[in-house]
Amino acid sequence: MAIPTVMGTEIEYGIIVKNDPEFDPISSCVLLVNAYREDPEGRILWDYDQENPLADARGFQVDGEKYTPNQQENIARNKTLINGARYYVDHAHPEYSSPEVTNARDLVIHEKAGERILEVSRREANVLLPEGATMLLHKNNSDQKGNSYGCHENYLMDRRTSFKRIVENLLPFFVTRQIYCGSGKVGSENRNQPCDFQISQRADFFETEVALDTMVKRPIINTRDEPHADREKYRRLHMIVGDSNMSEYTIYLRNGVTAILLSMIEDGAIDRDLSLMNPVRAIKEVSHDPSLSLEMQLDNGKRMTAIEIQNEFLDMALTYAAKNSLDAVSMDVLEKWQYVMQRLADNPMDLSREIDWVAKKHILDGFIERKELEWDDSRVKMLDLQYHDTRPDKGLYYMLERQNRVERICSDDEINAAAHRPPEDTRAYFRGECLRRYPGEVFGVNWDSISFAVGEEPVRRIMMNEPLKGSRTYVEELLDKSESASELLANMG
Amino acid sequence: MARFIKGAKSGSRDQSQDSGAIWMAASSEQKQKSKGGDEGSSDESSEGSQKMAKKGEELKEDMDSLMEEIDSVLEENAEEFVKNYVQRGGE
Numbered sequence: 001m002a003i004p005t006v007m008g009t010e011i012e013y014g015i016i017v018k019n020d021p022e023f024d025p026i027s028s029c030v031l032l033v034n035a036y037r038e039d040p041e042g043r044i045l046w047d048y049d050q051e052n053p054l055a056d057a058r059g060f061q062v063d064g065e066k067y068t069p070n071q072q073e074n075i076a077r078n079k080t081l082i083n084g085a086r087y088y089v090d091h092a093h094p095e096y097s098s099p100e101v102t103n104a105r106d107l108v109i110h111e112k113a114g115e116r117i118l119e120v121s122r123r124e125a126n127v128l129l130p131e132g133a134t135m136l137l138h139k140n141n142s143d144q145k146g147n148s149y150g151c152h153e154n155y156l157m158d159r160r161t162s163f164k165r166i167v168e169n170l171l172p173f174f175v176t177r178q179i180y181c182g183s184g185k186v187g188s189e190n191r192n193q194p195c196d197f198q199i200s201q202r203a204d205f206f207e208t209e210v211a212l213d214t215m216v217k218r219p220i221i222n223t224r225d226e227p228h229a230d231r232e233k234y235r236r237l238h239m240i241v242g243d244s245n246m247s248e249y250t251i252y253l254r255n256g257v258t259a260i261l262l263s264m265i266e267d268g269a270i271d272r273d274l275s276l277m278n279p280v281r282a283i284k285e286v287s288h289d290p291s292l293s294l295e296m297q298l299d300n301g302k303r304m305t306a307i308e309i310q311n312e313f314l315d316m317a318l319t320y321a322a323k324n325s326l327d328a329v330s331m332d333v334l335e336k337w338q339y340v341m342q343r344l345a346d347n348p349m350d351l352s353r354e355i356d357w358v359a360k361k362h363i364l365d366g367f368i369e370r371k372e373l374e375w376d377d378s379r380v381k382m383l384d385l386q387y388h389d390t391r392p393d394k395g396l397y398y399m400l401e402r403q404n405r406v407e408r409i410c411s412d413d414e415i416n417a418a419a420h421r422p423p424e425d426t427r428a429y430f431r432g433e434c435l436r437r438y439p440g441e442v443f444g445v446n447w448d449s450i451s452f453a454v455g456e457e458p459v460r461r462i463m464m465n466e467p468l469k470g471s472r473t474y475v476e477e478l479l480d481k482s483e484s485a486s487e488l489l490a491n492m493g
Numbered sequence: 494m495a496r497f498i499k500g501a502k503s504g505s506r507d508q509s510q511d512s513g514a515i516w517m518a519a520s521s522e523q524k525q526k527s528k529g530g531d532e533g534s535s536d537e538s539s540e541g542s543q544k545m546a547k548k549g550e551e552l553k554e555d556m557d558s559l560m561e562e563i564d565s566v567l568e569e570n571a572e573e574f575v576k577n578y579v580q581r582g583g584e
Contacts, residue, residue, distance in 0.1 A: 016578055018574070091581065091584075092583065143579055143580040147579065147581060149581075149582065214584035215584050366559060370556075378572040382574060382575055385575070399563075
């Protein structure tokens with residue numbers, strides 16, 4: 001029996017300051033993250049003791065130096081928010097890691113809340129910039145010049161499930177998932193075949209099938225084995241293959257369908273071998289073929305299109321849903337996946353309301369035709385970037401949303417509430433509520449721990465190894481009767 | 494092949510357009526009618542072609558209004574912006 005779904009996303013944003021010859025991405029990120037001040041004291045540390053990014057899911061530890069900043073740098077680079085998210089500086093990008101959620105709808109709400117939090121801090125940061133300079137943020141994955149930054153999906157999985165089986169089942173799924181998860185991109189990068197437009201922002205950057213790296217020689221399946229939970233029971237699948245999406249519908253499918261697939265893998269419900277002869281080549285070829293007509297070579301000698309491979313997964317998912325009782329959101333995801341697969345087979349361009357790459361291509365096709373431009377015109381590349389701009393008045397995706405040209409999954413009210421409120425059904429609730437109720441007494445935070453510094457007492461760390469505990473049902477009463485962190489610790493015994 | 498669930502549809506949920514304090518929606522708010530649902534089929538070919546022509550006209554008008562809006566938001570100095578848009582690799 002598959003374990004319950006727990007998931008989240010980590011999104012790195014592009015950052016640039018216009019009209020600033022001195023622009024430095026790292027200091028701009030620090031300015032941005034610190035411009036968002038929901039904690040007036042701003043002294044809470046990120047607890048690096050709990051991190052181990054060098055553990056490999058294939059069962060070994062990689063040599064390397066673990067990054068641990070000093071206290072001042074730690075505070076300057078990390079903000080843990082009362083909605084349970086982490087907002088921080090990762091290398092030269094601002095990054096938003098959503099709180100843990102249990103379903104794709106909540107994932108959309110919290111990922112979208114992240115966009116708004118970054119936009120609010122961008123406005124605050126802009127006030128502090130020299131006159132004429134403007135900071136801009138883009139929820140994209142490439143600068144069109146060969147530099148990429150990620151959208152990482154995290155899914156809790158049962159550790160008893162063989163990692164080898166996960167890899168075998170997921171490779172053909174991830175190579176073809178982009179036909180309804182891609183964000184679209186003008187041109188190609190990283191020494192790949194030239195093209196006018198491709199489906200995915202990220203596909204050009206994958207160079208190997210399975211590895212621990214995320215910054216060089218990127219793998220389709222990442223092997224980081226850092227569960228942020230009880231490692232005897234769980235693994236956290238850290239997937240780096242996806243695009244950052246703007247469309248709520250696309251995000252919903254990206255995480256919702258993948259979560260269903262992972263439950264099926266845990267339950268051994270993938271019973272067809274769809275192994276590809278060359279997944280690394282195929283992921284790029286699929287991306288470079290918006291007509292979706294390309295056939296890939298399978299290990300078994302067959303040739304199939306991305307649509308055919310996804311329909312095989314869909315078919316297995318429908319059988320799985322008929323035999324198992326799936327929750328309402330999963331059933332809705334399944335229904336939308338079916339709808340999208342039908343439309344992709346008929347005419348992909350009919351999905352401009354649902355799927356990012358189609359919405360973007362629809363705009364660009366129209367623009368190129370009206371203006372009689374070529375695909376490599378800088379105005380076309382500009383529109384590609386601007387689709388991901390976080391400014392509501394300039395971002396092309398938000399323009400489509402404002403004009404009711406895209407399907408929504410949730411409401412603006414839900415998104416705005418999620419900027420200040422954690423999900424109630426995971427440990428993010430305990431994390432967020434402790435930060436809201438006892439800000440002066442929280443010393444440090446990580447996904448699976450929170451520590452308190454009360455008076456002269458030694459710092460006390462509370463472990464949260466079970467992602468579904470710490471939910472409102474479990475801890476609200478305890479929090480309500482604890483006026484301070486000191487009382488909370490006493491009440492916890 | 495997949496056994497499709499009957500009546501699979503795009504289906505959007507309740508869409509509250511209210512904006513909270515955190516999100517200042519752009520002032521030039523224009524709500525437009527979305528494109529219609531699936532077009533029905535007709536046995537009459539002339540009626541069918543009329544419908545097609547009407548649909549084509551609607552799509553053209555829709556694209557015209559979309560392009561107008563894009564012209565109004567497109568970043569100035571696109572060439573310079575695109576040239577200077579350089580990010581460090583991340584992750």
